[in-house]
Amino acid sequence: MESNNKNYYINQYAVVDDNVEIGEGTKIWHFSHVQSGAKIGKYCVLGQNVNVGNNVVIGNYCKIQNNVSVYEGVTLEDYVFCGPSMVFTNVRDPRSKYPQVGSKFYIKTLVKEGASLGANCTIVCGITIGRYAFIGAGAVVTKDVPDFALVVGNPAKLVGWVSEAGKKLKFDNNGFAFCEKSNKKYKLENNFVIEV
Template structure:
Protein backbone atom coordinates (compact mmCIF):
# COMPACT_ATOMS: atom_id res chain seq x y z
CA UNK A 1 0.00 0.00 0.00
CA UNK A 2 1.22 3.46 -0.90
CA UNK A 3 -0.20 6.34 1.09
CA UNK A 4 0.45 9.71 2.74
CA UNK A 5 0.25 10.66 6.44
CA UNK A 6 -2.87 12.74 5.65
CA UNK A 7 -4.78 9.59 4.65
CA UNK A 8 -7.33 8.37 7.21
CA UNK A 9 -8.33 4.70 7.23
CA UNK A 10 -10.64 3.34 9.91
CA UNK A 11 -9.20 0.39 11.79
CA UNK A 12 -12.07 -1.86 10.69
CA UNK A 13 -11.16 -1.50 6.99
CA UNK A 14 -8.75 -3.64 4.96
CA UNK A 15 -6.29 -2.35 2.37
CA UNK A 16 -4.45 -5.00 0.34
CA UNK A 17 -0.88 -4.75 -0.86
CA UNK A 18 -0.45 -2.92 -4.14
CA UNK A 19 -3.07 -0.24 -3.44
CA UNK A 20 -2.31 3.48 -4.00
CA UNK A 21 -4.18 6.11 -1.95
CA UNK A 22 -3.82 9.85 -2.55
CA UNK A 23 -3.26 12.44 0.14
CA UNK A 24 -6.23 13.76 2.08
CA UNK A 25 -8.40 10.71 1.37
CA UNK A 26 -10.65 9.29 4.10
CA UNK A 27 -11.86 5.67 4.22
CA UNK A 28 -14.52 4.86 6.78
CA UNK A 29 -15.76 1.67 8.48
CA UNK A 30 -15.76 -1.86 7.04
CA UNK A 31 -14.25 -1.10 3.63
CA UNK A 32 -12.01 -3.32 1.50
CA UNK A 33 -9.59 -1.99 -1.13
CA UNK A 34 -8.27 -4.81 -3.30
CA UNK A 35 -4.91 -5.18 -5.04
CA UNK A 36 -4.18 -2.85 -7.95
CA UNK A 37 -6.70 -0.20 -6.92
CA UNK A 38 -5.69 3.45 -7.31
CA UNK A 39 -7.58 6.03 -5.27
CA UNK A 40 -6.90 9.72 -5.89
CA UNK A 41 -6.48 12.68 -3.57
CA UNK A 42 -9.20 14.08 -1.30
CA UNK A 43 -11.63 11.20 -1.81
CA UNK A 44 -14.27 10.23 0.74
CA UNK A 45 -15.20 6.56 0.91
CA UNK A 46 -18.22 5.71 3.07
CA UNK A 47 -18.72 2.59 5.15
CA UNK A 48 -19.01 -0.91 3.68
CA UNK A 49 -17.45 0.00 0.33
CA UNK A 50 -15.45 -2.44 -1.80
CA UNK A 51 -13.06 -1.13 -4.46
CA UNK A 52 -11.28 -3.39 -6.90
CA UNK A 53 -9.32 -5.24 -7.80
CA UNK A 54 -7.59 -2.97 -10.31
CA UNK A 55 -10.05 -0.08 -10.13
CA UNK A 56 -9.09 3.54 -10.83
CA UNK A 57 -10.78 6.32 -8.86
CA UNK A 58 -9.90 9.96 -9.57
CA UNK A 59 -9.46 13.02 -7.35
CA UNK A 60 -12.18 14.40 -5.05
CA UNK A 61 -14.52 11.43 -5.59
CA UNK A 62 -17.26 10.76 -3.03
CA UNK A 63 -18.49 7.18 -2.69
CA UNK A 64 -21.33 6.78 -0.22
CA UNK A 65 -22.20 3.72 1.91
CA UNK A 66 -22.71 0.19 0.59
CA UNK A 67 -21.17 0.53 -2.88
CA UNK A 68 -18.99 -2.03 -4.68
CA UNK A 69 -16.84 -0.73 -7.54
CA UNK A 70 -15.59 -3.81 -9.39
CA UNK A 71 -12.80 -4.34 -11.89
CA UNK A 72 -13.66 -2.74 -15.20
CA UNK A 73 -15.20 0.38 -13.61
CA UNK A 74 -13.40 3.74 -13.76
CA UNK A 75 -14.52 6.83 -11.82
CA UNK A 76 -12.99 10.09 -13.00
CA UNK A 77 -12.40 13.26 -10.93
CA UNK A 78 -15.23 14.86 -8.92
CA UNK A 79 -17.66 11.95 -9.35
CA UNK A 80 -20.39 11.43 -6.72
CA UNK A 81 -21.71 7.91 -6.14
CA UNK A 82 -24.80 7.71 -3.93
CA UNK A 83 -25.59 5.07 -1.31
CA UNK A 84 -26.14 1.50 -2.50
CA UNK A 85 -25.36 2.22 -6.16
CA UNK A 86 -24.70 -1.00 -8.10
CA UNK A 87 -22.06 -1.40 -10.81
CA UNK A 88 -22.02 -4.59 -12.87
CA UNK A 89 -19.05 -5.80 -14.89
CA UNK A 90 -20.31 -8.96 -16.62
CA UNK A 91 -23.12 -8.67 -19.17
CA UNK A 92 -24.15 -12.35 -19.25
CA UNK A 93 -23.43 -13.79 -15.78
CA UNK A 94 -23.86 -17.52 -15.10
CA UNK A 95 -22.97 -19.32 -11.89
CA UNK A 96 -22.23 -22.52 -13.83
CA UNK A 97 -20.05 -20.69 -16.39
CA UNK A 98 -17.78 -18.31 -14.44
CA UNK A 99 -16.73 -15.16 -16.27
CA UNK A 100 -14.38 -13.74 -13.68
CA UNK A 101 -11.35 -12.86 -15.78
CA UNK A 102 -10.37 -9.37 -16.90
CA UNK A 103 -11.07 -10.09 -20.57
CA UNK A 104 -14.68 -11.01 -19.71
CA UNK A 105 -15.46 -7.67 -18.05
CA UNK A 106 -17.14 -4.90 -20.03
CA UNK A 107 -15.68 -1.49 -19.13
CA UNK A 108 -17.81 1.15 -17.43
CA UNK A 109 -16.67 4.77 -17.40
CA UNK A 110 -18.13 7.50 -15.18
CA UNK A 111 -16.70 10.76 -16.44
CA UNK A 112 -15.69 13.90 -14.57
CA UNK A 113 -18.28 15.58 -12.37
CA UNK A 114 -21.08 13.06 -12.90
CA UNK A 115 -23.45 12.22 -10.01
CA UNK A 116 -25.26 8.91 -9.51
CA UNK A 117 -28.26 8.85 -7.18
CA UNK A 118 -28.95 6.31 -4.44
CA UNK A 119 -29.84 2.75 -5.46
CA UNK A 120 -29.16 3.32 -9.16
CA UNK A 121 -27.77 0.45 -11.24
CA UNK A 122 -25.16 1.05 -13.94
CA UNK A 123 -25.09 -1.86 -16.39
CA UNK A 124 -21.58 -2.61 -17.63
CA UNK A 125 -20.44 -1.31 -20.99
CA UNK A 126 -21.97 2.12 -20.36
CA UNK A 127 -20.34 5.54 -20.26
CA UNK A 128 -21.86 8.19 -18.00
CA UNK A 129 -20.96 11.57 -19.47
CA UNK A 130 -19.34 14.56 -17.82
CA UNK A 131 -21.56 16.36 -15.27
CA UNK A 132 -24.50 14.03 -15.95
CA UNK A 133 -27.11 13.43 -13.23
CA UNK A 134 -28.48 9.90 -12.74
CA UNK A 135 -31.72 9.85 -10.74
CA UNK A 136 -32.13 7.69 -7.65
CA UNK A 137 -33.24 4.15 -8.41
CA UNK A 138 -32.51 4.42 -12.14
CA UNK A 139 -31.22 1.57 -14.30
CA UNK A 140 -28.67 2.82 -16.82
CA UNK A 141 -28.46 0.48 -19.82
CA UNK A 142 -26.82 2.73 -22.40
CA UNK A 143 -24.43 5.68 -22.68
CA UNK A 144 -25.50 8.92 -21.00
CA UNK A 145 -24.55 12.22 -22.71
CA UNK A 146 -22.60 15.01 -21.02
CA UNK A 147 -24.82 17.18 -18.77
CA UNK A 148 -27.82 14.87 -19.22
CA UNK A 149 -30.44 14.31 -16.51
CA UNK A 150 -31.72 10.73 -16.77
CA UNK A 151 -33.97 8.64 -14.58
CA UNK A 152 -36.34 5.68 -14.69
CA UNK A 153 -36.07 1.99 -15.62
CA UNK A 154 -34.56 2.00 -18.12
CA UNK A 155 -33.11 5.46 -17.56
CA UNK A 156 -34.24 7.96 -20.19
CA UNK A 157 -33.23 11.52 -20.99
CA UNK A 158 -35.38 14.01 -19.05
CA UNK A 159 -33.37 17.23 -19.23
CA UNK A 160 -29.97 18.86 -18.88
CA UNK A 161 -27.87 19.97 -15.91
CA UNK A 162 -25.29 22.65 -15.29
CA UNK A 163 -21.82 21.74 -14.09
CA UNK A 164 -23.00 22.88 -10.64
CA UNK A 165 -25.96 20.47 -10.76
CA UNK A 166 -28.85 22.89 -11.34
CA UNK A 167 -31.24 21.92 -14.19
CA UNK A 168 -30.96 24.03 -17.34
CA UNK A 169 -33.95 25.51 -19.17
CA UNK A 170 -33.26 25.51 -22.90
CA UNK A 171 -35.85 27.77 -24.52
CA UNK A 172 -33.76 27.74 -27.70
CA UNK A 173 -30.20 26.65 -28.42
CA UNK A 174 -28.86 28.55 -25.39
CA UNK A 175 -29.36 28.38 -21.64
CA UNK A 176 -27.90 30.12 -18.61
CA UNK A 177 -27.75 28.48 -15.20
CA UNK A 178 -29.99 30.37 -12.80
CA UNK A 179 -27.58 29.70 -9.94
CA UNK A 180 -23.98 30.06 -11.14
CA UNK A 181 -24.67 31.90 -14.45
CA UNK A 182 -22.63 29.47 -16.56
CA UNK A 183 -23.80 29.56 -20.18
CA UNK A 184 -24.45 26.57 -22.42
CA UNK A 185 -25.25 25.76 -26.03
CA UNK A 186 -27.27 22.75 -27.23
CA UNK A 187 -27.14 21.23 -30.69
CA UNK A 188 -29.25 18.10 -31.20
CA UNK A 189 -28.45 16.02 -28.10
CA UNK A 190 -25.08 17.64 -27.33
CA UNK A 191 -24.73 20.27 -24.59
CA UNK A 192 -21.51 22.22 -24.14
CA UNK A 193 -20.31 25.22 -22.14
CA UNK A 194 -20.43 28.46 -24.12
CA UNK A 195 -16.76 29.13 -23.42
CA UNK A 196 -16.53 31.97 -25.95
CA UNK A 197 -19.30 33.95 -24.23
CA UNK A 198 -17.73 33.41 -20.81
CA UNK A 199 -14.38 34.64 -22.15
CA UNK A 200 -16.00 37.76 -23.65
CA UNK A 201 -17.63 38.60 -20.30
CA UNK A 202 -14.35 38.28 -18.42
CA UNK A 203 -12.47 40.51 -20.87
CA UNK A 204 -15.19 43.14 -21.39
Protein backbone atom coordinates in the same frame (compact mmCIF):
# COMPACT_ATOMS: atom_id res chain seq x y z
CA MET B 1 -5.15 -0.70 12.14
CA GLU B 2 -6.20 2.94 12.16
CA SER B 3 -3.81 5.09 10.17
CA ASN B 4 -3.24 8.72 11.06
CA ASN B 5 0.49 8.86 10.37
CA LYS B 6 0.12 9.13 6.60
CA ASN B 7 -1.41 11.88 4.50
CA TYR B 8 -4.69 9.93 4.22
CA TYR B 9 -7.03 8.25 6.73
CA ILE B 10 -7.97 4.57 6.94
CA ASN B 11 -10.44 3.60 9.66
CA GLN B 12 -9.29 0.77 11.92
CA TYR B 13 -12.17 -1.42 10.68
CA ALA B 14 -11.36 -0.96 6.98
CA VAL B 15 -9.22 -3.43 5.01
CA VAL B 16 -6.70 -2.18 2.46
CA ASP B 17 -4.79 -4.86 0.56
CA ASP B 18 -1.17 -4.60 -0.53
CA ASN B 19 -0.25 -2.82 -3.76
CA VAL B 20 -2.84 -0.03 -3.43
CA GLU B 21 -2.31 3.67 -4.18
CA ILE B 22 -4.19 6.20 -2.02
CA GLY B 23 -3.96 9.94 -2.62
CA GLU B 24 -3.42 12.70 -0.12
CA GLY B 25 -6.41 13.66 2.03
CA THR B 26 -8.49 10.60 1.12
CA LYS B 27 -10.64 9.03 3.86
CA ILE B 28 -11.70 5.36 3.95
CA TRP B 29 -14.35 4.57 6.55
CA HIS B 30 -15.64 1.56 8.52
CA PHE B 31 -15.91 -1.91 6.96
CA SER B 32 -14.66 -0.80 3.55
CA HIS B 33 -12.31 -2.98 1.50
CA VAL B 34 -9.84 -1.72 -1.11
CA GLN B 35 -8.42 -4.57 -3.18
CA SER B 36 -4.99 -5.03 -4.68
CA GLY B 37 -4.05 -2.87 -7.66
CA ALA B 38 -6.65 -0.18 -6.94
CA LYS B 39 -5.67 3.46 -7.39
CA ILE B 40 -7.61 6.10 -5.46
CA GLY B 41 -6.94 9.78 -6.04
CA LYS B 42 -6.64 12.74 -3.70
CA TYR B 43 -9.33 13.98 -1.31
CA CYS B 44 -11.78 11.16 -1.94
CA VAL B 45 -14.27 9.93 0.66
CA LEU B 46 -15.25 6.26 0.77
CA GLY B 47 -18.17 5.78 3.15
CA GLN B 48 -19.05 2.76 5.24
CA ASN B 49 -19.04 -0.69 3.59
CA VAL B 50 -17.54 0.41 0.25
CA ASN B 51 -15.74 -2.20 -1.85
CA VAL B 52 -13.16 -1.13 -4.43
CA GLY B 53 -12.24 -4.03 -6.72
CA ASN B 54 -8.87 -5.06 -8.05
CA ASN B 55 -7.27 -2.60 -10.47
CA VAL B 56 -10.08 -0.03 -10.20
CA VAL B 57 -9.06 3.57 -10.91
CA ILE B 58 -10.78 6.35 -8.96
CA GLY B 59 -9.93 9.99 -9.68
CA ASN B 60 -9.55 12.92 -7.31
CA TYR B 61 -12.32 14.40 -5.12
CA CYS B 62 -14.71 11.47 -5.62
CA LYS B 63 -17.39 10.71 -3.03
CA ILE B 64 -18.56 7.11 -2.75
CA GLN B 65 -21.41 6.75 -0.29
CA ASN B 66 -22.25 3.75 1.92
CA ASN B 67 -22.77 0.25 0.49
CA VAL B 68 -21.29 0.80 -2.98
CA SER B 69 -19.09 -1.75 -4.77
CA VAL B 70 -16.88 -0.35 -7.52
CA TYR B 71 -16.01 -3.53 -9.40
CA GLU B 72 -12.98 -4.27 -11.55
CA GLY B 73 -13.46 -2.71 -14.98
CA VAL B 74 -15.01 0.50 -13.62
CA THR B 75 -13.14 3.80 -13.88
CA LEU B 76 -14.28 6.96 -12.10
CA GLU B 77 -12.82 10.28 -13.26
CA ASP B 78 -12.46 13.29 -10.93
CA TYR B 79 -15.39 14.63 -8.85
CA VAL B 80 -17.70 11.64 -9.40
CA PHE B 81 -20.45 11.17 -6.81
CA CYS B 82 -21.79 7.65 -6.16
CA GLY B 83 -24.98 7.75 -4.10
CA PRO B 84 -25.82 5.27 -1.32
CA SER B 85 -26.27 1.66 -2.42
CA MET B 86 -25.92 2.40 -6.13
CA VAL B 87 -24.74 -0.59 -8.21
CA PHE B 88 -22.11 -1.18 -10.86
CA THR B 89 -21.88 -4.41 -12.85
CA ASN B 90 -18.93 -5.79 -14.83
CA VAL B 91 -20.21 -8.93 -16.59
CA ARG B 92 -23.09 -8.96 -19.12
CA ASP B 93 -24.08 -12.62 -18.86
CA PRO B 94 -23.27 -13.81 -15.33
CA ARG B 95 -23.79 -17.50 -14.53
CA SER B 96 -22.70 -19.35 -11.41
CA LYS B 97 -22.36 -22.55 -13.44
CA TYR B 98 -20.09 -20.85 -16.00
CA PRO B 99 -17.98 -18.46 -13.96
CA GLN B 100 -16.06 -15.70 -15.68
CA VAL B 101 -12.94 -15.05 -13.68
CA GLY B 102 -10.16 -12.65 -14.52
CA SER B 103 -9.95 -9.16 -15.92
CA LYS B 104 -10.29 -10.29 -19.55
CA PHE B 105 -13.95 -11.07 -18.86
CA TYR B 106 -14.81 -7.75 -17.25
CA ILE B 107 -16.53 -5.20 -19.43
CA LYS B 108 -15.31 -1.63 -19.01
CA THR B 109 -17.47 1.17 -17.65
CA LEU B 110 -16.36 4.80 -17.60
CA VAL B 111 -17.90 7.50 -15.43
CA LYS B 112 -16.61 10.87 -16.60
CA GLU B 113 -15.72 13.95 -14.59
CA GLY B 114 -18.35 15.40 -12.28
CA ALA B 115 -21.11 12.86 -12.94
CA SER B 116 -23.56 12.09 -10.11
CA LEU B 117 -25.07 8.62 -9.73
CA GLY B 118 -28.17 8.73 -7.53
CA ALA B 119 -28.99 6.41 -4.65
CA ASN B 120 -29.92 2.85 -5.66
CA CYS B 121 -29.34 3.41 -9.37
CA THR B 122 -27.83 0.57 -11.43
CA ILE B 123 -25.18 1.09 -14.11
CA VAL B 124 -25.06 -1.83 -16.54
CA CYS B 125 -21.48 -2.47 -17.66
CA GLY B 126 -19.98 -1.45 -20.99
CA ILE B 127 -21.26 2.11 -21.07
CA THR B 128 -19.96 5.63 -20.58
CA ILE B 129 -21.61 8.19 -18.30
CA GLY B 130 -20.84 11.66 -19.67
CA ARG B 131 -19.32 14.66 -17.92
CA TYR B 132 -21.59 16.20 -15.27
CA ALA B 133 -24.45 13.84 -16.16
CA PHE B 134 -27.00 13.26 -13.41
CA ILE B 135 -28.48 9.77 -12.92
CA GLY B 136 -31.70 9.84 -10.90
CA ALA B 137 -32.23 7.69 -7.82
CA GLY B 138 -33.26 4.15 -8.72
CA ALA B 139 -32.59 4.54 -12.46
CA VAL B 140 -31.35 1.56 -14.46
CA VAL B 141 -28.83 2.80 -17.02
CA THR B 142 -28.41 0.46 -20.00
CA LYS B 143 -26.77 2.76 -22.58
CA ASP B 144 -24.36 5.67 -22.84
CA VAL B 145 -25.42 8.93 -21.20
CA PRO B 146 -24.30 12.22 -22.82
CA ASP B 147 -22.58 15.09 -21.02
CA PHE B 148 -24.90 17.20 -18.81
CA ALA B 149 -27.83 14.77 -19.30
CA LEU B 150 -30.48 14.14 -16.64
CA VAL B 151 -31.80 10.57 -16.88
CA VAL B 152 -34.39 8.77 -14.74
CA GLY B 153 -36.44 5.57 -14.76
CA ASN B 154 -36.10 1.92 -15.77
CA PRO B 155 -34.71 1.80 -18.34
CA ALA B 156 -33.23 5.27 -17.84
CA LYS B 157 -34.48 7.92 -20.26
CA LEU B 158 -33.31 11.45 -20.94
CA VAL B 159 -35.68 13.92 -19.26
CA GLY B 160 -33.60 17.10 -19.26
CA TRP B 161 -30.22 18.72 -18.89
CA VAL B 162 -28.21 19.95 -15.91
CA SER B 163 -25.32 22.34 -15.40
CA GLU B 164 -21.91 21.48 -14.01
CA ALA B 165 -23.39 22.41 -10.61
CA GLY B 166 -26.32 19.99 -11.07
CA LYS B 167 -29.00 22.63 -11.62
CA LYS B 168 -31.68 21.93 -14.23
CA LEU B 169 -31.11 23.99 -17.39
CA LYS B 170 -33.89 25.96 -19.10
CA PHE B 171 -32.96 26.85 -22.66
CA ASP B 172 -34.22 29.96 -24.44
CA ASN B 173 -35.47 30.02 -28.05
CA ASN B 174 -31.89 30.28 -29.30
CA GLY B 175 -30.84 27.16 -27.37
CA PHE B 176 -28.88 28.92 -24.61
CA ALA B 177 -29.14 28.51 -20.83
CA PHE B 178 -27.32 30.08 -17.90
CA CYS B 179 -26.62 28.55 -14.48
CA GLU B 180 -26.22 31.07 -11.68
CA LYS B 181 -24.68 28.52 -9.31
CA SER B 182 -21.82 27.55 -11.68
CA ASN B 183 -21.85 30.97 -13.40
CA LYS B 184 -21.62 29.17 -16.75
CA LYS B 185 -23.51 29.32 -20.04
CA TYR B 186 -24.64 26.29 -22.04
CA LYS B 187 -25.91 25.62 -25.55
CA LEU B 188 -28.29 22.86 -26.67
CA GLU B 189 -27.62 21.79 -30.23
CA ASN B 190 -28.51 18.56 -32.05
CA ASN B 191 -29.67 17.05 -28.73
CA PHE B 192 -26.29 17.60 -27.05
CA VAL B 193 -25.29 20.24 -24.51
CA ILE B 194 -21.96 22.02 -24.50
CA GLU B 195 -20.51 24.68 -22.25
CA VAL B 196 -19.91 27.98 -24.09
